[in-house]
Amino acid sequence: MKYGFLRPLKILGLALFAAVAPIGTSLVAPVIAQAQELKGGTLRVGLLADMTNYDPQQFSTVNFHLIKNLYDSLIEYTPEGEAIPSLATEWTINADNTSVTLKLRDDVTFASGGKFSSADVVATLEKAANPDLGKNVFGTMAIVKDWAAPDATTITINFKAPVPTKQITDLLQFMIPIEAAGIATVETVPAGTGAYLLADRAVGQSLTMKKNPNYWRDNEPILDEIVFTIFADDAAASAALESGSIDMVYGSTARNAVRLQDAGYQVVRGPGSLVQVFRINATRAPFTNEKFRQAFNYIMDREGMVKVAYAGLGTVVALPWAPASPAFDEAYTAEFAYNMDKAKELFAASGLSAAEMSDWKMLVYGNDEPGVVISQIVQSALAEAGINIELDVRQGAEYTDALLGGDFWATFGAVGNAQKFPSRMATNSIYRTAKNPVLKDPHPFPDYVAAIDKVNATSGPEDAVKAAYAELNRVLVTDSFAVPTNTVDTGLIVASDKLGGFTLDIDNLLVARTIGFK
Structure with a gap:
């Protein structure tokens, strides 16, 4: 199968918007502005958290404002999930889906001035396949056998077994070339082909990007400069937007987005929902006890969480998939609905004493208002079950370091790739099958690892594929090292009406190259 398209990666210059509103209110279609009507200038953007580093394989939500502005992918997806060219102009999958x-x-x-070639893709693949360097991309590379680059503009990736087409395009979309010469220093120095170049950074305060004068897409980017300012919370960022000192908030909370929409601001929702997951460190007591972990499937008041913490913007789920995922199963939502009696039964079946069940703290990201609220909801439910715990609230990098280092008992953290090929879930730290920063090696749940491997290896009849998904779903709720609660609109954009040209990204990353002033 050969895939190639003549149009470039952009939505034909259109400004795309998707409105949000509370449940029960009508949506008004926004005005669409043509790209040629948009002007450059300096865009001032408010953020709620600082970045971790410039490595695009560190696919953390706090880096989402950087990745697609400093880098480009091999291919892209439209908001509807259609694979289209980017740095790769075309791709051909062989007859048996093995390459x-x-x-x-x-x-x-690249930003350095070096010419992009297949050697950079090779270096990027080598990094991604290295368990110590591949970060979020390492799990996706599990299907890859090897690769070859016969010339500067051609590369072939071979797979260990036949791979479903969607899984192949997911890999290509997730693969963001890093300049070979810059891989060793990519955490501190960007090494991409993106529409913008790093101009300045003040740690914990701000980051400035300037227009790349040598960018390869015609007439992009529109903006001359983007200044990101980090605010302590969404209330402060929203106040800055309302005062006119910034033009946009990226990563706004649902509650503020709904409020500001009612006040006349644009709200842009992308197609890339995350799933909020209660991440459990099953290597620490009392979470080493399976029955104790399983009780958390029932103690989550998912409906209440969506209503109170997310202003109704979200879908209740009991599995780590958005409804668009091929592995989504609505029956689990009903089976694992809030049930305090069932939770108490499992707590009792654990054989743990009340003191043992209370001997842990819940890590909470203090910068994330919804995360604080849902943590308090769980704390209250546990108290009703006779389990009294403390919340360990941390801010900024202190929380991020604990999360990515597995230095916690349990915490809420959203996971991505919820609408893509199911095994892409394993790119998220809590779900990694190897080099898992929380569960460590060897992985303590071999049934889960085997279920992921089976999904990756099953590309035959539809019944066999569905059976592999079903097996994975049952293992997930049995092992219960992560308990999903609801979908989350990550990367919510709230913007002044003087901005246009928003491009919707499948992962809700910020794509600024088409944005301009009206």
């Missing part, structure tokens, strides 16, 4: 060959653009340069 894919890509043709690369020959007119692209």
Whole structure:
């Protein structure tokens, strides 16, 4: 199968908007502005958290404002999930789905001025396949056997077994080329082909990007400069937007987005929902006890969480999939609905004493208002069950370091790739099958690892594929090292009406190259 398209990666210059509103209110279609009507200038953006580093394989939500502005992917997805070209102009999957060959653009340069070629893709693949360096991309590379680059604009990736087409395009979309010469220093120095260049950064305060004058897409980017300012919370960022000192908030909370929409601001919702997950460190007591962990499937008041913490913007789920995922199963939502009696039964069946069940703290991201609220909801439910715990509230990098280092008993954290090929879930830290920063190696749940491997290896009849998904779903609720609660609109954009040209990204990353002033 050969895939190639003539149009570039953009939505034909259109400003795309998706409105949000509380349940029960009507939506008014916004005005669409043509790209040629938009002007450049300096865009001032409010953020609620600082970045971790410039490595695009560190696919953390706090980096979502950087990744698609400093880098480009091999291919992209439209908001509807159609694979379209980016740095790869076309790709051909062989007859038995055991390899894919890509043709690369020959007119692209990196921020350093170096010419983009297949050697950079090879270096990127080598990094991704390294368990110590691949970070969030390492799990996705599990299907890859090897690769070859016969010339500067061609690369073939071979797989260990036949791979479903969607899984192949997911890999290509997730693969963001890093300049070979910059891989060793990519955490501190960006090394991408993106529409913007890093100009300045004040840790914990701000970051400035300037227009890349040598960017390969015609007439992009529109803006001359983007200044990101980090605010302590959404209330402060929203106040700055309302006062006119910033033009946009990226990563707004649902409650503030709904309020500001009612006040006349634009709200942009992308297609890339995350799933909020109660992450459990099953290597620490009392969470080493399976029955104790399983009780958390029932103690989550998911409906209340969506209503109170997310202003109704979200879908209740009991599995780590958005409803668009092929592995989504609505029956689990009913089976694991809030049930205090069932939770108490499992707590009792654990054989743990009340003191043992209370001997832990819940890590909470203090910068995330919804995360604080849902943590308090769980704390209250546990108290009703006779389990009294403390909340360990941390801010900024202190929380991020604990989360990514597995230094916690349990915490809420959203996971991505919820609408893509199911095993993409394993790119998230809590779900990694190897080099898991929380559960460590060897992985304590071999049934889960086997279920992921089976999903990756099953590309035959539809019944066999569905059976693999079903097996994975049952293992997830049995092992219960992560308990999903609801979908989350990550990367919510609240913006002044003087902005246009928003491009919707499948992962809700900020794509600023098409944004401009009306």
